[in-house]
Amino acid sequence: MHADQRNAWKAVVLALTIVGGCLSLSFGDEVPASILDRLSAEDFNAREKAQADLVAWLKNGGENAVRSALELGTSSEDPEVAERCIGALRVLAMEEYEREGEGYLGIQMQNERFILPKAEEEGGGPGPERAKPGADQNDAQVELQQIRWGVRVTMVVADSAAERAEIKRGDLIVGLNGESWSGNSPSDAFTKKIREFKPRDEVVLTILRDGKQEDFKVSLGRRPEFINRPWLGPQLPDVEKIQKEEKDEFFRQWLERRTVK
8 A cells, every 4th residue: 555545535535534533442342462563663564463463353353343443543653553454454345335226247348159060069069150140051950050149349448357267358158157149239238137146156168269168266346336337439438446445445434333322
């Protein structure tokens, strides 16, 4: 976290504390000295380990422990301690963020019709080829081939569930949890089904890549709010920037809910 980001979040926390009133702490809620002393250690790895230990302590300590870290995040004279406390709180907030909302893969896509030879269905033969719209097929071709519909990946969003699962631009998604599509608009059915899952749910995508069929396990993310809004203008939105702004706003509200009114 850069100095300007740290100061910005410190100002947010301080403002919320002033508006909400003094933080109410109970005996035993203070961050353990065994963790606190290591948050400003000279060794970087030691500081990283201390922050991870702080996150674990916060998860077990409940709301009063969170308020203790909030207080340190604003009142500590050591900027490293303040930064580490705010960073640990953000980890908790982002875990909550990822558990809420609808499932999200993180791709742009288009419908595509393709031909899969029967030999491929039985585990051998050549790979799939794109079906030509309006092309005539004789009875022998129809007998050997089956027309199907899939979803072609045209773009993968950075730091999305799709990118983490190593889904690539150009992949052809032909199944979701063993289900395939027969209609001419599989992207609608695919999107609807993904949204029915929750963030962190695991799904299996069947993908055709370089003539081979593979199954990919994907842990879904959270569907960004901006996707549900109409977008006007010739340029595509900066997805990464908008997602960061959404997460920042969620964190601000998360902090606000933890101040005493």
